[in-house]
Amino acid sequence: MTETRRPKILIVDDEPDMRALLQDLLDDNGFDTIAVADGNAMQQALGDNAFSLVILDLRLRGEDGLQLARELRAESAIPIMMLTGKGDETDRILGLELAADDFLMKPFNVRELLARVRALLRRSAATSPRADDRHSHHRLAFGDWILDLTARQLSRSDGTPVELTFGEFNLLEALVQSPNRVLSRDQLLDMTRSDNSEVFDRTIDVLILRLRRKLEPNPRQPRYIRTERGLGYCFHAQVSQV
Known part of the structure; x- marks a missing residue:
């Protein structure tokens, strides 16, 4: 019996508690995750793995999450969900303008996060190119x-x-x-x-x-x-x- 491949998700957040929460939540709900704290680790993970989705914190300590999103988008069309603790709509608009496909404000409802992750993955899978004629x-x-x-x-x-x-x-x-x-x-x-x-x-x-x-x-x-x-x-x- 063939084992179904679990979608792989990259989490980029500089808060250890948030990384642990996201990783436990997603691993327990049918996903494989790798969680990193900064842009260098993110680039290394991307080079070593094929991810279906990236969850990226907007406000990384000492780094610009928007810049990381822009660099990722320049190299790949992988869906990006951005997280932010600020309630400023300007951040969401700027993130969307640069690269993000969805936004979620901290603190978030875990059911909402799971629903959005699944929705992005469904749409990405349904519309990804296939090797047909x-x-x-x-x-x-x-x-x-x-x-x-x-x-x-x-x-x-x-x-x-x-x-x-x-x-x-x-x-x-x-x-x-x-x-x-x-x-x-x-x-x-x-x-x-x-x-x-x-x-x-x-x-x-x-x-x-x-x-x-x-x-x-x-x-x-x-x-x-x-x-x-x-x-x-x-x-x-x-x-x-x-």
Whole structure:
């Protein structure tokens, strides 16, 4: 009988009690974990292991958790959940703008943390690329872009890839599959956010800003992702399947 592989999670937190709590909680609920205290240990762990998720403290002693998240995102599309003890929405927005896929405030409810971890892993597994035939991929084309929904890859028509975070891809997929239709922030949140994740008004705005920087020739005068003042956003393009 084949043993099911337990998802591996990397915990990065400089508080020993928090590391122990997270590690015990996740190990007892079907995950394999490695817990480290700083960025150097995080990089070593990432080099030695294949992780399904990283849980990263925003406020590491003597280090910038946001910078670590940015560096990780530049190398990998692995989902990142950030933890913070501050109740400042600015931190959450900044974290999302840089790299994070979800945020959780300390102190947190353990059931909520488990629900969010499972939701991120489910979505990541359901949308990860598979080794199937090229022609079985579901691709959508607009302008000079091709969005491969199977491989979760955005590329220019000449094949040049553009790296998208987990959250960015989810939002772009929602927009591209509803072209020339105005979608409110609430609708976009429902279509893109993980189960039980915290919802706040600026999440979509931050992700839209990031997508415009990657998609638009002039992000200040967007061609594709247009703001419909007081209503939401509209993906303005002719979309075809290729």
